[in-house]
Each structure stands twice: as C-alpha cells, then as structure tokens.
Amino acid sequence: MEKTGGEPGGVLGDNISRSKSLFETVNSSHQYTIKGYSLAKGMGPGKYMTSDMFTVGGYQWAVYFYPDGKNPEDNSLYVSVFIALASEGTDVRALFELTLLDQSGKGKHKIHSHFDRALESGPYTLKYRGSMWGYKRFYRRTSLETSDYLKDDCLVMNCTVGVVRNRLETPRQFSIPVPPPDMGSSLRELLKFGIGSDIVFVVGDETFKAHKLILAARSPVFKAQFFGLIGNPNVDKIIVEDVEPPVFKAMLIFMYSDELPDVVELTGSISMCTSINMVQHLLAAADRYGLERLKLLCEGKLCQEITADTVAPTLTLAEQHQCAHLKSVCLKFTAARENLGVVLQTEGFEYLEQSCPSLLYDILATVAADEDSTHASRRRSSSSYLGLTLMDGVDSSGRRTRRRF
Structure with a gap:
C-alpha cells in the first residue's frame, strides 16, 4: 500500500477513515413496595418474595426480597435484597442501584449504587437467566425494624438498572439534497401544453385539452362518464354548459396539481368581489364533479371572506350545495x-x-x-x-x- 502520511505514528493524510465505538447505558427504574412486612417474617432463610417483572434494555428484571435472609448461616439476622435477570440472556452487563427509602421525610435514604463511581472490574455481568446482583446482608433486621425506613409496617425500595450497550458510529460520507415533491407541477405542465391529451372540453368560447385517466382518477363523475357502465371511453369532445371558462380552468388546475389556483392569475383582477365570486362558482363546480377536497377548500376560503354584501349569496350557495359548516x-x-x-x-x-x-x-x-x-x-x-x-x-x-x- 502506498504511504500517504508522514513517519509511522505521525499524522495521516486526508484520506483517513474514522469510526467510533460508543458505550452507554439504557436506564430505567422500578419501585417495589412491601406492605405488611411483619407478616412476611418467619418465612425462613432462603425464602423470598418478588416484585413484578420490569423491562430495561430489552431484558426483564425483578427484585427479590428475603425477609429472613438468603444465607441460613446468618440465622435471620439480616434481610437480603437482590436484582435478578428474569428473561433469557447471556453475559448481560449492567449497573445497579438499590435504594431503601427514608419515609420520615428527612431524605436519609440507604443507597447502594454502581452509578457515578468508578468500578475496578467494570459493570457487573449476569451470565444467564436467574443470575442475581445484590446483598445477603442488606440490612440488620433489628435495626431496620426500628428505623425510619419502616413506616406503617411498609417498606419501599427503588431499583435502577442500567444495561450496557455499545454501538459503532461512522461519519456521514456525503449528503444528497432532495428537492421537494413536484408531481403536481409536472402534471400541471401536461395540462398547460396538452401533451398526450385525449379529451377536449368546449366551455363557452374556450377549449381545454385534458387526459381522461387523470380526470377519472380525481373525479367520480368523470370516471363514470369515461369508464362507467354507461360511459363512453371513445368520446373525444365534451361541451360543458353552466360553467364559466375561468372556473372550469381553475377546476382543471386543481385536479392536476391538488392546489387551489391563484384567482388573480386566472381572472387578472385583484377585486375582492371578483375573487369571492370566482370561489363561489368554483365551489359549485366542485360539487358538480364530486371534488370534495376542492369543495372544502372553497368553503374555508368563503368563511374567511364573509361580509354583509356577500353573506346572503354565500348562504344561498351553502344551502344549494349542502355545505353545513x-x-x-x-x-x-x-x-x-x-x-x-x-x-x-x-x-x-x-x-x-x-x-x-x-x-x-x-x-x-x-x-x-x-x-x-x-x-x-x-x-x-x-x-x-x-x-x-x-x-x-x-x-x-x-x-x-x-x-x-
């Protein structure tokens, strides 16, 4: 391989690749309450009660509490507490924290924690399901029973598990800018120039070229007209009555672009009256051809433009075309x-x-x-x-x- 940097051990050239191994913990906590502690005593050494299972880092865990201790040799002098791996797993590495809550409100909790301190041998490794971490002599029982940790015959413990995960980070080599979607503008170009058109609409003294498949996909009325049981797929010219050319053009633009067209661009007028009148007629056309989205867009536009002069004809329009809102x-x-x-x-x-x-x-x-x-x-x-x-x-x-x- 050709040498690209300086001497061995020196700085390499610009063509060096990089990666990073990142170690982190996935942490979660579980609170375990033992109510009726005095009734739990006398179970015998090695006998335990357990919390419900909880999930951390994709594994299930449980808290084990031994009211008479786990070790028979201790003669029930201590209570024992352990955190156990309760699901299948091999060599699961984790950090643990056990906290016995001070219920007096003084905040003097008894805490055993791996977190925020250096560990000589690293995180604890649980080899298989049932493996445990904890303390056989977690607390002397006589001291526990006279402490502020026991209140109303109740103990409360918080258990935190941090499962160690590692992942490999590699820098992004490049990014490709992706333009916004342009299907609407592309289809609008087809409409504008009549490329591949197979139907002509005669509206007043104007004609509009369009495409049956696109119209059928957008309007149930056109779908039935061109491809329905009584439709005529071979028709190549349709005369449209009761719709003004600018309104029909606006409707076609919406069907191709899915956007409400610019009324000023279509009419050449900036008059508010002209604008509202155009939207009113467009709503009627939308209802006629089953264009529900266009109809709702027109409804919304008209709601914003209501005045004393326009409200009556708009109300009439709403009644005639079932626009409840x-x-x-x-x-x-x-x-x-x-x-x-x-x-x-x-x-x-x-x-x-x-x-x-x-x-x-x-x-x-x-x-x-x-x-x-x-x-x-x-x-x-x-x-x-x-x-x-x-x-x-x-x-x-x-x-x-x-x-x-």
Missing part, C-alpha cells in the same frame, strides 16, 4: 344584531328570498337562539323586533313594507 357560519354572521339590518337591504338577500325562501326561517331560528343567550328580560321584546325587521322591508321612502314568503 359554511351555512352555519353565514347564519351566525347574518343573525348578529349589528349585521342583520344591513344584510336585509342587500341585493343578495333579495335573491335569497326568491331562490331559497326556507332560509328565512333558518335565519329567524338563529336570531332566536342568539337572543336566548342574552338577558332573559330582553329576550321577548328583542326577538319580536328582530323578527319583524327580518320579515318586513323598507322601501326607498323609508316606509316599512311587508315581505311575502
């Missing part, structure tokens, strides 16, 4: 005391009366509901006045005229 928002806006009188005088409200007279009762119900939430003493008189205002109009001379339902 949009309808609710419009009703609450209209029923507001500061809005109702203004809305009644708009052209949109006259259209609402003619096209959806049932909405007048919905408005009255919303007004009544709002009034019910105000002071009880004002409810009767205010509701009567607002109901009269809604059902009556005002002519150009200021005289009240009765509205007919």
Whole structure:
C-alpha cells in the first residue's frame, strides 16, 4: 500500500477513515413496595418474595426480597435484597442501584449504587437467566425494624438498572439534497401544453385539452362518464354548459396539481368581489364533479371572506350545495344584531328570498337562539323586533313594507 502520511505514528493524510465505538447505558427504574412486612417474617432463610417483572434494555428484571435472609448461616439476622435477570440472556452487563427509602421525610435514604463511581472490574455481568446482583446482608433486621425506613409496617425500595450497550458510529460520507415533491407541477405542465391529451372540453368560447385517466382518477363523475357502465371511453369532445371558462380552468388546475389556483392569475383582477365570486362558482363546480377536497377548500376560503354584501349569496350557495359548516357560519354572521339590518337591504338577500325562501326561517331560528343567550328580560321584546325587521322591508321612502314568503 502506498504511504500517504508522514513517519509511522505521525499524522495521516486526508484520506483517513474514522469510526467510533460508543458505550452507554439504557436506564430505567422500578419501585417495589412491601406492605405488611411483619407478616412476611418467619418465612425462613432462603425464602423470598418478588416484585413484578420490569423491562430495561430489552431484558426483564425483578427484585427479590428475603425477609429472613438468603444465607441460613446468618440465622435471620439480616434481610437480603437482590436484582435478578428474569428473561433469557447471556453475559448481560449492567449497573445497579438499590435504594431503601427514608419515609420520615428527612431524605436519609440507604443507597447502594454502581452509578457515578468508578468500578475496578467494570459493570457487573449476569451470565444467564436467574443470575442475581445484590446483598445477603442488606440490612440488620433489628435495626431496620426500628428505623425510619419502616413506616406503617411498609417498606419501599427503588431499583435502577442500567444495561450496557455499545454501538459503532461512522461519519456521514456525503449528503444528497432532495428537492421537494413536484408531481403536481409536472402534471400541471401536461395540462398547460396538452401533451398526450385525449379529451377536449368546449366551455363557452374556450377549449381545454385534458387526459381522461387523470380526470377519472380525481373525479367520480368523470370516471363514470369515461369508464362507467354507461360511459363512453371513445368520446373525444365534451361541451360543458353552466360553467364559466375561468372556473372550469381553475377546476382543471386543481385536479392536476391538488392546489387551489391563484384567482388573480386566472381572472387578472385583484377585486375582492371578483375573487369571492370566482370561489363561489368554483365551489359549485366542485360539487358538480364530486371534488370534495376542492369543495372544502372553497368553503374555508368563503368563511374567511364573509361580509354583509356577500353573506346572503354565500348562504344561498351553502344551502344549494349542502355545505353545513359554511351555512352555519353565514347564519351566525347574518343573525348578529349589528349585521342583520344591513344584510336585509342587500341585493343578495333579495335573491335569497326568491331562490331559497326556507332560509328565512333558518335565519329567524338563529336570531332566536342568539337572543336566548342574552338577558332573559330582553329576550321577548328583542326577538319580536328582530323578527319583524327580518320579515318586513323598507322601501326607498323609508316606509316599512311587508315581505311575502
């Protein structure tokens, strides 16, 4: 191999590779409570009780408590406590901590810990299932029974296990920047230039080229029209009525890009009125072709743009196309005391009366509901006045005229 650095033991050249072995512990704790300690005494040396098993580092563990000690030679002078490997494992290396809690509140706990101190022989190794670490003479029993560790015949111990893990770290050799998804823009290019198109829509005095498969994938109406039982897969031209060209174009753009198109870009107008009108017609088209996501996007847009001039036609639209949330928002806006009188005088409200007279009762119900939430003493008189205002109009001379339902 060609030498790339200096003398042996010196600094190597830039083509050196590196890696790192990292040792760390996966730690978790378990609290084990022994209630009725005095009844546990007399089990005999070597007899134990055990905690529920708990998991640390992918292995199960348990606490073993010997009330008469583990070692018969100690003649029950000591209690013994051990932590045992309770699942299958070979040469599991771990650190341990056993804490007997001081229940007097003084914080003088009895702690035996491997953590935060140097170990001459390193972490403890448990060879197989059932291997234990702990203390045969954990505490002299007579001292324990007169200590603050025992309260109301109850002992509490915390057990912490830290399983040793090692992993190899290697530096990233390179990173490749990945651009954001561009499927929508790619499909939009197909629509824009008509590449591979197999269907033409005639909308007013404009034509739009599109692709049957894409339209069928996006709209159940087009799917049935092109590939349904009574559909015609060979059709190559469709005349669309009752939809304006900019609206149909906006709908196609959404179907290809899954994004609400820029109304200003499509209409060339920055007028708020034009924008709202466009979204209203787009909602109707979305409902006609089964585009639920587009319909909801339009609903949300219209909810944000409600004014006294637009609320009546928007409410009519919501009723005609089953937009429950949009309808609710419009009703609450209209029923507001500061809005109702203004809305009644708009052209949109006259259209609402003619096209959806049932909405007048919905408005009255919303007004009544709002009034019910105000002071009880004002409810009767205010509701009567607002109901009269809604059902009556005002002519150009200021005289009240009765509205007919």
